[in-house]
Amino acid sequence: MLGFAVPRGEAAPPPDRVPIARWKPLPKASKVPVSKEARALRKRLLGPRALDPRYVTLSWYGVSSFIVTVRGHLLLFDAWEIVGAHRDYAPIGREELAGLEPEAILVGHGHFDHAADAGFVAGRTGAAVVGSEEICDTAKADAATDGLEGEFTCAITGTMTEPAPGTIRSFRLFADVAPVRVLQHIHSASRPPGSDNPPGPFLPVFDPTPYLENPNLDPAELVRFLETLDDAQGGTWMYHFTVGAFTLLIGDSAGPIWESEDVRRALDRFPGCVDVMANAILGFDQPVSGLRDPRLYVEHAHPRVFLPTHGDAWAPALSAGQAQYAEEWSRQMGMLRHPPAVDFLIDPDDYLAERAYRVDALRWRASMPGSSCARRR
Numbered sequence: 001m002l003g004f005a006v007p008r009g010e011a012a013p014p015p016d017r018v019p020i021a022r023w024k025p026l027p028k029a030s031k032v033p034v035s036k037e038a039r040a041l042r043k044r045l046l047g048p049r050a051l052d053p054r055y056v057t058l059s060w061y062g063v064s065s066f067i068v069t070v071r072g073h074l075l076l077f078d079a080w081e082i083v084g085a086h087r088d089y090a091p092i093g094r095e096e097l098a099g100l101e102p103e104a105i106l107v108g109h110g111h112f113d114h115a116a117d118a119g120f121v122a123g124r125t126g127a128a129v130v131g132s133e134e135i136c137d138t139a140k141a142d143a144a145t146d147g148l149e150g151e152f153t154c155a156i157t158g159t160m161t162e163p164a165p166g167t168i169r170s171f172r173l174f175a176d177v178a179p180v181r182v183l184q185h186i187h188s189a190s191r192p193p194g195s196d197n198p199p200g201p202f203l204p205v206f207d208p209t210p211y212l213e214n215p216n217l218d219p220a221e222l223v224r225f226l227e228t229l230d231d232a233q234g235g236t237w238m239y240h241f242t243v244g245a246f247t248l249l250i251g252d253s254a255g256p257i258w259e260s261e262d263v264r265r266a267l268d269r270f271p272g273c274v275d276v277m278a279n280a281i282l283g284f285d286q287p288v289s290g291l292r293d294p295r296l297y298v299e300h301a302h303p304r305v306f307l308p309t310h311g312d313a314w315a316p317a318l319s320a321g322q323a324q325y326a327e328e329w330s331r332q333m334g335m336l337r338h339p340p341a342v343d344f345l346i347d348p349d350d351y352l353a354e355r356a357y358r359v360d361a362l363r364w365r366a367s368m369p370g371s372s373c374a375r376r377r
Contacts, residue, residue, distance in 0.1 A: 014126070017136050017154040020171035020182065026103055026128065028176040029053070029072030038101040042074070045092065045100070047354025050074075056243050056276075058355040060345050062090040063113050064252035064280050064309040067100065067352075070243055071177050075104040077239070077250050078114040079121050082314045084225035087216040089313060090351045098124040104155075104173060106180075107131035108252030109187060110138055110234035112225075113314060123148025130155040130173070130182075134234030157182050160235045166262025168240075168270070181240040181270060185263045186255030187233060188283035188293065196258055202290030204324035210313035210348070238279075240270045244359035247272045249301060251279040252310065254294035267300040273373040275364050276357055277303035277340070280310035281325055282318075291325070295332040298340060302371035304363070306333075306340040307355070312347035322346050338370040 018024075026032075034042075042050060049055045050069045059067040065078035081094045094117040105127050107115045115135060119142030122129050129139045129152060136154035143149040155171070163169065165186050170179040193199040216222060238251035249270065257263045267274075281294040298306055308329055311322040323346050333339040343355065357364075367374035 014150070014153045016140075016150075017133070017156050019156045020130075020169065023155050023171045023173070025172040025175040026073075028174070032073070032103060034101055038099060041096065041099045045096065045352060047356060049356040050354065054360065055356045055358055056241070056246060056248055057357070058276075058278065058307070059352050060307075060309065060355075061092050061097075061351055062312060062347070063314050064108060064278070065114070066250065066278065067097075067102075068250075070241060071174070073104075073174055073177065074100060074102050075106060076102045076121065076127070077106050078108055078252055079105050079118040080113055080116045082312075083216060083221050085216060085316050086211045086214040086313075087218065087221060089210050089214045089348060091348075092352065094120050097121050101125050102127045104128040104130055106237075106239050106250075107135050107234075108238070108250075109236045110135040110232050112228035112231045114252050115139065116142070116225075116228040116231060119143035119149075120146075122152040124151075126152050128153055128155055128173075130157065130239075131237065132157055132234040133159050134232040138231050138234070157237055158184060158235060160233060164262070165236075165260055166266045168266050178242040183238040183240065183263075183266055185236050185238055185251070185253075185266070186257055186260060187236040187253045188255050188280070188285065190284045190288060191256050191259075193288050197256070197285075197289050198292075199288055200290045200292060201287050202328050203287060204311075204320035204328075206317060206320045207313070207324065208316070210321065211316055240274070242272050245364040246357055246359040246361070247275045247364070248357075249274045249277045249279075249303065251297075253280050254283050254297045256285060256293055257296050257300070258293075264296070264300045267297065268302060268372050270301075273368060273371040274301045274303040275368075276305045276307070277301055278307040278309055281308040281329060282310040291328055291332045295335065298333070299336055302338065302368045303340045304368045305343055307343050307345055309345060312345075322350075338368065340368075
């Protein structure tokens, strides 16, 4: 068991939930026990530089979910096995996510395609769940179906409405890693066309192949999927890591930030700015404004490298597959004065394909043109 968790019957249960302002950092990586089985699973599933403290690594496993390693720690960003209309499209399931023994699960928002397995994994590993009160409620309720709701602690970032969008707060998740900054931003949403939201629809061609080739024939999995469809959003959160000279910003939604100067300004004021950014490019306003909303996130965060997510084949009709977005996203990036390098994740080939960033690389020491870091020089 990791984090605050203890074997049942040997000590008091961990505290149920702790505001991030009072969070006690999780132990240094050298103090974290990892089972022999988890070590073997990590070796089999993750890349050769995972857990090397000289690197931050990202391994995408569907929608906007990543296995992340930082300074020898292993955590999840979002937690959902792609299952419902189809199954076994991504090469990892919730049992293997738990088998990796993550120390924490950072949740971008609480909808099922991002957080439906957070309680399952946290209940079996003691991993801290980082997210809002509503996200914690859902994770605890899910874990309670197995009697495991008391096995983990939630680090509470706020609620659906508090703090206000554009607010950045920080907390030290791990004792040996710099504080993580948490931004409340805006979930994807449709808006009517107008002068502030000029029409420019993008409707990718739906490819049914992943669903036809990977059918879900398990009634229990279908029932589980249907039971998660009304999971609460619980606010919308991005997480900014600083590791040596390297910074990472990771999120899972892109809303109409043209309505919020506070969010736009916040994206450009992270200390150290943003070297690598991962965020969703699929959104509810696509039929009106295309990929404008996710483009604005990139425009204001000024990342050096951008990884698009959420366009893979995870739900029929809603999701066409990432390859369908590549050409249009390239066109959107061409509109920017200082476009990032785009590392376009394509499903299913890029599932669990390691992205590794050496934290002391010289490329991170130069400020991205247009960013607040460049303007301060």
